[in-house]
Amino acid sequence: MGAALGRRAGLPCAGPRSDRQVTRHASLPGAAELFRSTIAAPPSHAAPSPPRIGTGRQKHDSKITVYVSCEELVALEQARLLLRAQHGLPVDRGRIVREAVAVLLADLDQHGEDSVLVHRLTGGE
Secondary structure (H helix, E strand, O other), X not given: OHHHHHHHOOOOOOOOOOOOOOOOOOOOOOXXXXXXXXXXXXXXXXXOOOOOOOOOOOOOOOOOOOOOOHHHHXXXXXXXXXXXXXXXXXXXXXXXXXXXXXXHHHHHHHHHHHOHHXXXXXXXX
16 A cells, blocks of 8 residues: 555655565764764763754755655655645655654753653664
């Protein structure tokens, strides 16, 4: 059903996969350097960091590739259309993803091991 919805919405969705598993790996050049300070020194005694916000519409100098399921892609497109139709926000999917990342990282900064991200990644949804 997700593939059919994706095709109708003009999204590049493949049909159901066979029973073989496809493993994908992401490479993040420079990620170790980027996160070294936060890994080495947890912010327990540090001054509060400024609030995280999405970067909005601007030219970005870094790129990652994220693979999502057809259903996730359709849900993201539906969210984009809902934001436009009901809230007058003409945003693209990238902007929605950047805002979602900012929200999750802010929650992680504020709540640490009690954050939504930690709970979901450890299976404690």
